[in-house]
Amino acid sequence: MKNLIFSALTLLLLTGLTQPVGPIYQVISQHPHDVTELNPYIETVSEEGRLWLVRLKSEAPAKVMKNLRLVGNEKLSSRLIDSEKRSPRASISKTTELVEIENLKADVTALSSYKTRAAGTEDNKRAVTWVQERLNTLGYRTQQICYRTGVCSVIADQPGASETGVLLVLAHLDSVGRDFAGADDNASGTASLLEMARVLAGKNLRHNLRFFVTNGEENGLLGAKHYAQQLSASGEIRQIKLALNMDMVGYNSNGIIELETNAAFEDLANEVAQLVHSHTTLKPKITLGAWGSDHVPFLEKNVPTLLTIEDWSTKTPCYHASCDKPDTLNYEYAGEITKLNIATVLMKDGI
Ligand SMILES: [Zn+2]
Known part of the structure; x- marks a missing residue:
């Protein structure tokens, strides 16, 4: 018995000694390959939604450290926002009701029919032209803006009636390059953007x-x-009064939408969470601690910015894989996020 107690104590002590101590890091790439490389070096401190905090168990090589961000004093959190469902504002819902699920499905299918949308490929260029033509047809003034020769993004403007401010809605069109894939990441966000552009075309907004x-x-x-x-x-x-990013809005089974920003814009996330309650069937989760998508460069420039994304705890099992195909998506869910983002634009415009 005495031996047993002694062993138990030794075990406890040893376990205690091997517990990692030291600084906490946030994981800022969850590409499956990066996670496999990371796992041997870390112990999870907490993981909720998009916010994954870890400690190092041992010194890690540079290729692992580049996917970790040292946590400082900033507020980091990820939590469901509980609230009563509220009745929608008629001035907003008469516009959100125009969203057509079939349009989302058709555009995800069209974008996934390019063999690849990896940046710089010929198919990527064709997809860019296709998106630009769609926005032209809707009546927007469009241009391509290229960060490298032949690798271009599309900008489409609709002038506002009175204010000089701009409400910016963004989504990435490129994929990691798996054949005929990238339906959720991010044909879904691009299709949602195109449906927003269709519904809001010709609408008399104050902002550009x-x-x-x-x-x-x-x-x-x-x-x-x-x-x-x-x-x-x-x-x-x-x-730029608002930057609203849609990346992976098409795979979900629990009805939760994640709203991600940094602590500086927690008020914006709270406002949008209220719209989730009043204008969609979804439940909002707010995550503070932005990483890994196109909202980050705008947050770094201090623009009020939000990412809308499928609940990361139940994200697509086909993330960055070749099975990320149109038939795996939940188009009703993508439709609710499209409605939410229309409501957000209208709220910010003062409607
Ligand atoms: Zn993406």
Whole structure:
């Protein structure tokens, strides 16, 4: 018995000694390959939604450390926002009701019919042209903006009636390049952007409405970084009153939408969470601690910015894999996120 107690104590002590101590890091890439490389070096401190905090068990090589961000004093959290469902505002819902699920399905299918949408490929260029023509047809003034020769994003503008501010809606069109895949990541966000553009075309808004279909997101947010830098250099960045990013809005089974930003814009996330309650069938989860998509360059320039994304705890099992195909998506869910983002634009416009 005495031996047993002794052993138990030794075991407890040893376990205690092997517990990692030291700084906490946030994981800022969850590409399956990066996670496999990361796992041997870390112990999870907490994981909720998109927010994954870890400690190091042992010294890790540079290729692992580049996917970790040292946590400082900033507020990081991820939590469901409980609230009573509220009745929608008629002035907003008469517009959100125009969203057609069939349009989302058709556009995800069309975008996934390119063999690849990896930035810089011929198919990627064709997809960019296809998106630009769609936005032209809807009556927007469009242009391509290229961060490298032949690798371009699309910008589409609808002038506002009175204000000089810009409401920016963005989604990336490129994929990691698996054949005929990238339906959720991110044909879903691009299709949702196109449906927003259709519903809001010709609507008399106070703000300039701008759609930004980005390229090279999967290569390091290249299109978004380039454009945010350009806006910053010209001073136009101060005109951007809202940047609303849609990335992976098509796979879900629990009815939760994640709203991600940094602590500085928690109020914006709270406002949008109220719209989730009043204008959709979904439940909002707010995550503070932005990483890994095109909202980040705008947050770094201090623009009020939000990412809308499927609940990361139950994200597509086909993330960055060749099975990310149109028939795996939940189009009703993507439709609810499209309605939410229309409601957000209208709220910010003062409707
Ligand atoms: Zn993506």
